[in-house]
Amino acid sequence: MRFQFRGTRGSLPAPGADTVKYGGNTTCIEVRSDNDDLVILDAGTGIRDLGLELSQNMPVKCHLFVSHTHWDHIQGVPFFIPIFVPGNELIIYGPPDPLTMTGIEAVLAKQMEYPHFPVRVAELQADISYNTLSDGQVVDLGFAKVSTVLMNHPAMNFGFKVECDGKSLFFTGDHEPLQNIYQPGDAEYIEYEQAMQERSRGIIDFISGVDVLIADSQYTQEEYETKRGWGHSTYESALELARDAGVRKAYLTHHDTTRTDGQLDVILARLKEEWGDSGVDFDLAREGEVIQL
Amino acid sequence: MTEFKNKLLAAVEKMPAFPQSVNQVLKLTGDINCSQRDLVEVIKRDPVFTLKILRLVNSAYFGLSREITSINQASVYLGLNTLKNVSLGLAAVGAIPKSAGKRLDMGGFWLHSLAVATATRMLGLKLGVSREDAADYFAAGLLHDVGKVVFALYMPDEFEKVSERAAEPGASFHQCEMDVIGATHADIGAMLAKKWNLPVELHDAIARHHSVGSGESSQLLDCLFAANQITKKLSFGAAGDFEIEPLSESVKERFSMDMDELIEDLPTLDEEVEHARIFIKLGEA
Numbered sequence: 030m031r032f033q034f035r036g037t038r039g040s041l042p043a044p045g046a047d048t049v050k051y052g053g054n055t056t057c058i059e060v061r062s063d064n065d066d067l068v069i070l071d072a073g074t075g076i077r078d079l080g081l082e083l084s085q086n087m088p089v090k091c092h093l094f095v096s097h098t099h100w101d102h103i104q105g106v107p108f109f110i111p112i113f114v115p116g117n118e119l120i121i122y123g124p125p126d127p128l129t130m131t132g133i134e135a136v137l138a139k140q141m142e143y144p145h146f147p148v149r150v151a152e153l154q155a156d157i158s159y160n161t162l163s164d165g166q167v168v169d170l171g172f173a174k175v176s177t178v179l180m181n182h183p184a185m186n187f188g189f190k191v192e193c194d195g196k197s198l199f200f201t202g203d204h205e206p207l208q209n210i211y212q213p214g215d216a217e218y219i220e221y222e223q224a225m226q227e228r229s230r231g232i233i234d235f236i237s238g239v240d241v242l243i244a245d246s247q248y249t250q251e252e253y254e255t256k257r258g259w260g261h262s263t264y265e266s267a268l269e270l271a272r273d274a275g276v277r278k279a280y281l282t283h284h285d286t287t288r289t290d291g292q293l294d295v296i297l298a299r300l301k302e303e304w305g306d307s308g309v310d311f312d313l314a315r316e317g318e319v320i321q322l
Numbered sequence: 323m324t325e326f327k328n329k330l331l332a333a334v335e336k337m338p339a340f341p342q343s344v345n346q347v348l349k350l351t352g353d354i355n356c357s358q359r360d361l362v363e364v365i366k367r368d369p370v371f372t373l374k375i376l377r378l379v380n381s382a383y384f385g386l387s388r389e390i391t392s393i394n395q396a397s398v399y400l401g402l403n404t405l406k407n408v409s410l411g412l413a414a415v416g417a418i419p420k421s422a423g424k425r426l427d428m429g430g431f432w433l434h435s436l437a438v439a440t441a442t443r444m445l446g447l448k449l450g451v452s453r454e455d456a457a458d459y460f461a462a463g464l465l466h467d468v469g470k471v472v473f474a475l476y477m478p479d480e481f482e483k484v485s486e487r488a489a490e491p492g493a494s495f496h497q498c499e500m501d502v503i504g505a506t507h508a509d510i511g512a513m514l515a516k517k518w519n520l521p522v523e524l525h526d527a528i529a530r531h532h533s534v535g536s537g538e539s540s541q542l543l544d545c546l547f548a549a550n551q552i553t554k555k556l557s558f559g560a561a562g563d564f565e566i567e568p569l570s571e572s573v574k575e576r577f578s579m580d581m582d583e584l585i586e587d588l589p590t591l592d593e594e595v596e597h598a599r600i601f602i603k604l605g606e607a
Contacts, residue, residue, distance in 0.1 A: 127383045128407050163385025179386065183403030207398060210359040217394065224398045231388075258358070258402055 030173075030193040031321040032241075033059045036075020037314040039203075039247045039261070039283035040101050047289035052316020054078070055101040056283060058243065063194045066172040067091040070189055070200050075316065076105035080112075088116040092170055094162075095123030096202025097186035098136045106137060107146050117155035122168060122175070124185035125161045132161035162187055178235040180204040182260035188232070190239060196322040198241040199276070203283065205260045206270075236274040240322050243314065244270060246281040249296070264300055271309045282314035330505060333476035334513045343368035347413035348457040351406050358402040365409060366393050374412050375405075426474035426481070430560025431467065437558030437595045439463030441549035442542075444588055449541060449576070462527040462546050465520075469511030469528070470562065477503065488563040495562040496532045508532050532567075544573045552585055558595055 036054035044053040055073025067083075069076060069091055083089045089111040096102055111117040123133035137159075138150045150157075160168070164187070167176040173193035180188045182203045190199045207225045211218040236242060246267035248256055253263045262270070264281055271279040284293060297313050304311065346364045350356045365371050372393055379390045379400065390396050397405055442463035443456045451459065473481040484502045488495040496506040512529030520528075527546050530537065548569060554561050569581050577584055585591075 125383055125385070127378075127404065128411065130383050163382075163387070165387030166385075179399065181401055183401060185384075185404065210357075210362060210397065220392075221394045221398070224392070224395045228398050260401075260403075 030063065030191070030196045030198070031061050031319060032198065033061075033319045034075075034280075034282065034314045034316050035059050035079050036071075036073040036105070037282045037284055037316050038073070038101070039245070039285055041286045042074045043284075043286045043288075047291070050290040050315065051284055051288075051293050051313060054316055055104065057105060058200060060173075060191055060193070060198070062172045064172060066170070066193075068170070068173060068175065068191060068193075069093045070191075071096055071102045071202070072105045072109065073101050073103075074105045074108070077108040077110075080105075080109040084110040084114065087111065087114060088118070089114075090118040091120075092175075093119060093121045094175055094187075094189050095121065095133065095137075096180075096189065096200070097124055097182060097184045098126070098133070099182075099184055099203070100140075102202070103137060103140060107141055107148070112153050112155045112157060113148075115154040115156075119155050119157045120160065121157065122160045122162050124187055125163075127185060132159060134159035134161075176235075178232055180232065181207055183258070184260075186260075188235070190235065194322075197239040198243060198322070199236045199239045199274075200243040201245050201262075201267075201270075203245045203260050204262055204270075205258070206262060206266045208257065233270070233274045236270070236276060239274075239276055240278065241320070242267075242271045242274065242276040242279040243282055244279060245283040247283045247285050252285075264296060268300070268304055268307065268309055268311060271311065272307055277308065277310055279309055279311040280314045280320075281311060284313070326504060329477070330510055330513060333472050334510060334517055336476050337472055337514055337517070343371050344413045345461070347371075347409045348461055351410040351413070352453045352457045354453075356402070356406055358397065358405070361402070361406060361409060362393055362397050371409075371412065375408065378408060378412070426470060426485075427560055431470065433559025433595075434553060434561050435464050435467055435559070437553040437556075437591075438466060438546070438549045440594045441552055441588065441591055442545045444591065444594065445545040445549055445577070445584075446542070448587070449545070451541070458521065458524060459542060459545060461520075462524050462542055463549055465511070465515070465524065466528055466531045466546055466550065467507055467511065467561070468514060469507030469509065472510050472514055473499075473503070473507060485562065491564065493563055494565045494567075498563075506532065539570075539572045541576065544570075544576050548573050548577070548581070548584060551581060552588070552591075555581065555585065556591070 035057035037052045038055045042053050042055050054075035056071040057073045057075030058070040059079055060068040060070060072093060072095060112119055121133060125132050126136050141150050162177050164177060164179040167174055173191055176190045177187040180186045180202055186202045188199060188201045190197060207229055209218060209221050209225060211221050244267035245262050246264045247261035248263045250263050250265055267281050268279060293313055343364050350361050365375060375396055376390060379396045386399060390399060439460045443460040446456050446459035480503045484498045487493055487498040496508060499506040508529055508531055512525055515525040515528050523542050527542050530543055531546050531550060551566050554566050574580055579587060
């Protein structure tokens, strides 16, 4: 199995001279089996370029797993060329919208409605099918298995474990470590803490044993103080997740829109110093980089 | 007369209590900085709320792999934003019994009420009310016709007669109520509002939503009245009759617009009402 970062940015694309090294496109990861079977994780703007490449060699068959449906993880779908061409087969998996009680197809259709986009879903030419995911589901694709675990984000967000060719990776989507809403000493504190621990443990157990963790790490600890509850991790909490799950290799991604290459270099150097003997080998995700497992 | 009044009072008495938590949730969820702890505390104090949230969270839509048995767990699994949106939906429908017998088309009634609630809030925001007060505008719209539920539940024969008459062209629902029952849904809705200890502005808005011309006007009342007529004109749900009352001078003055201009000025109403439909589904979950 190998994978390639097609988009590493969080929230909004960040093109420009300051983001050439780590990339300006929003989240998209191309995962390939040794036989070149294709799984795509998230459809931020990074999926556009992948679509252009794929369109050189059609028909295309691919499985797109959407961690959650915030813009930066779906906004590339209408610009993914293979969806317009007959003969291509696209199978889309993603969370439901529990508020409207609709599936992933309804959520994705919204962004292609008349006020937003000139082509409606009904006009797409490829053979597109939809599968709404639930927590703990295992999708067997034959060449790979993809399983889900609900993460913590202000929308339903599934982390994905991809197992293929005897290797495995876990992608968090967007995730913020759980917080106790009570203070120590409050009557409810301990009960809440237990519920939290149990859930955190569930996530860690799920991740445990994968070869690679790809984790949201949008903020520095300083930034995080004013961004609690926004649904993202810090560099440190992402590394803690890797360490706690016993994962030896981690890629930190979902770079903040405002983060420049220079700032990311500085952050990486600091982290290497502070986490050098943690047992976790890590790097910042760079758009375009291919990693062979 | 006393016997008649007693009959109305008896009907009101039979209605369930208005959960304070609904009010609090409406306020909390309108706040971008809503505290997860405050929200969780409000939900915990209300067993009905608790039960509904747990039922929903354990439904197939969430597809969680473990059973959620406490609000603390629900909070841990859903997080603030999802919990907030779910609570908002449940708060809105939680106020009114699910079925008001066979006499009232609950789907149509709900859609009308929600559309009026949405439009009242939008009009209020247009006039510069705070986000927090906008929750009261929403509640006023949601509950303005609640008297109809009381009639449908506890004076079903009379209510059926009213409904038949009001469906005729040119008839107005509250006039038919006066003719058949001797009191309108606004009257009995106000009695219910009193029993529920709703804030005085809400009570007032429910009591006077068909008699805007008489007595002193209020901003909430004007918004509610305009929203009601706009909603009827745009045919959202079922108001019971098809008569659209003209906007009073005070309403027109307040907005510096007539009805058509107001409608044009609310281009997202359709979309927001569509969003509000979620409440109906959630209440049934």
